[in-house]
Amino acid sequence: GNSVTQMEGPVTLSEEAFLTINCTYTATGYPSLFWYVQYPGEGLQLLLKATKADDKGSNKGFEATYRKETTSFHLEKGSVQVSDSAVYFCALTTNAGNMLTFGGGTRLMVKP
């Protein structure tokens, strides 16, 4: 079956620090990979995605590269802001029906 493993949080950083949130996966078939973000009091929203190996998804300064050889999709940002404080979810799907498998989520807290 499919599974997604994320580093446990919370991750606490100072503003302008470098961020990495690790994500690894197991999948039957060829997955598409996603990062979703959940800001306080809101639902999840798509942050970025990659659909094939070596693709890099990027949005709002965040990046993640689809690494098939290491089955990973780590999220990075060069300089975090207080407004990036949220819960980040790594996810994958291997079918056309949008049946997403989510990781457990990683809470990021950025201090001024």
Add this chain to the structure above:
Amino acid sequence: ETGVTQTPRHLVMGMTNKKSLKCEQHLGHNAMYWYKQSAKKPLELMFVYNFKEQTENNSVPSRFSPECPNSSHLFLHLHTLQPEDSALYLCASSHPGLGPRGDTGELFFGEGSRLTVL
């Protein structure tokens, strides 16, 4: 504003009550989903509807009963719940997948209904 609206935002109910959660989307999507988000647990898919037909029931107890009268509306009827059912219930919608490498994976979520069962 994601285009997916959930009501109520907060609900407190006793174990013998009957209540319903409502989800509405005006994005023209034909797939709708219920997810359960509990503290310290991964997001759990509960039900999937494609073109008003239920296509996935992820072994959800019968005290949760979904209803999808049309492609824009999704309900979750609640009856004789347990305290461990307290959670944030998230509704989402999407276009059905267009193919294995097509426009898959972007779900549009509502803000959730926070349920507390006493």
